[in-house]
Amino acid sequence: MQKLKVINLALNESITFDSIGGIDEDVLLSHIEGVGIPSATSQKSQGVVQDGSNAEDALLDNRIIKLETTIRTKDREKLYELRRKIFRIINCKTYNKNTNKRGELLLYYTNNYKTYRIYGRVEDAVEFNQRKNEHDKATVSFLCVEPYLLDEEDTLLDVKAIREGLRFHLILPTTFANVSFYKNIVNRGDVETPVEIEYIGPAVNPRVTNETTGEYIQVNMTINEKEKLIINTAEGYETVNLITPNEVKDVYNNIDLNSTFFKLIVGENMIKYSSDVETARDKVSVKFSNRYIGA
Numbered sequence: 001m002q003k004l005k006v007i008n009l010a011l012n013e014s015i016t017f018d019s020i021g022g023i024d025e026d027v028l029l030s031h032i033e034g035v036g037i038p039s040a041t042s043q044k045s046q047g048v049v050q051d052g053s054n055a056e057d058a059l060l061d062n063r064i065i066k067l068e069t070t071i072r073t074k075d076r077e078k079l080y081e082l083r084r085k086i087f088r089i090i091n092c093k094t095y096n097k098n099t100n101k102r103g104e105l106l107l108y109y110t111n112n113y114k115t116y117r118i119y120g121r122v123e124d125a126v127e128f129n130q131r132k133n134e135h136d137k138a139t140v141s142f143l144c145v146e147p148y149l150l151d152e153e154d155t156l157l158d159v160k161a162i163r164e165g166l167r168f169h170l171i172l173p174t175t176f177a178n179v180s181f182y183k184n185i186v187n188r189g190d191v192e193t194p195v196e197i198e199y200i201g202p203a204v205n206p207r208v209t210n211e212t213t214g215e216y217i218q219v220n221m222t223i224n225e226k227e228k229l230i231i232n233t234a235e236g237y238e239t240v241n242l243i244t245p246n247e248v249k250d251v252y253n254n255i256d257l258n259s260t261f262f263k264l265i266v267g268e269n270m271i272k273y274s275s276d277v278e279t280a281r282d283k284v285s286v287k288f289s290n291r292y293i294g295a
Contacts, residue, residue, distance in 0.1 A: 002029055004067060005108040005143075006046075010094040015085055017069050027072040027082060035109055037294040038147045060293070063144040064123060065107065071120060073134045083128055083136065092122045092251065096141040107142060108152065109295060115152040116295050118142035148291035157254035159183045159208065159273045159284040179211060185269045186264070189290030192263040194234040201227045204277040207256075208284065211270040217260035221254045233261035264288060 092103035123141035201223030
């Protein structure tokens with residue numbers, strides 16, 4: 001079983017290509033390729049008088065997902081209705097006002113084992129040119145400039161949180177809270193993955209450290225109660241924003257100079273939170289998605 005659900009993020013509309021056909025009508029996924037390991041470009045260096053070269057790294061190329069689809073219906077009107085739906089959703093010109101970009105698509109690929117998601121856009125025009133009776137065939141290609149397949153949903157974990165503790169019924173009931181400052185996070189993907197760190201104040205000079213790698217990120221500022229600090233460590237999209245009741249403020253310049261926009265390595269990562277002033281009201285969470293090179 002294989003299935004590809006395509007969501008147009010500007011329209012918030014979707015269509016699903018399914019390898020298991022319906023009784024009366026369906027948009028059949030006849031064949032799909034590009035969900036394995038993308039091609040890669042080797043990075044090499046060579047000394048002035050060196051024979052051969054040094055293998056430095058390998059960079060994954062863009063992922064191209066290509067599918068062959070067949071519309072199958074019992075009447076001509078429904079055939080053209082489904083064609084129209086495909087043209088509307090798989091559209092390189094739809095404008096997403098939230099990102100100021102065109103043609104953004106979210107793809108969910110499902111096989112018998114797992115569901116993955118990946119962002120892309122249509123690579124080639126969709127053209128149906130093999131109609132026979134109430135059946136019509138087409139090939140659709142999607143360009144995914146971020147080649148990794150992601151979990152169906154992000155994982156959100158608390159590094160520090162206040163939880164209900166033991167309650168003793170004395171003359172004045174007293175509650176003891178359990179405060180967590182460490183979290184062991186497991187990256188079950190194939191490669192390291194970026195994180196989004198969220199602080200909810202109050203806090204002073206908050207720091208999150210990956211004790212496994214020794215890297216940390218610290219923001220030298222005071223976060224007041226009802227304020228939120230969000231840090232994104234994705235390569236090329238590194239941001240540090242303070243969200244107050246009145247505005248969203250870029251505070252990138254407040255980062256400690258020795259900080260690193262660290263990622264979670266494959267396997268276990270011991271994450272530690274600290275602040276110059278500890279309170280019982282601040283909260284820290286880490287959001288991430290495992291990244292896979294193929295399904």
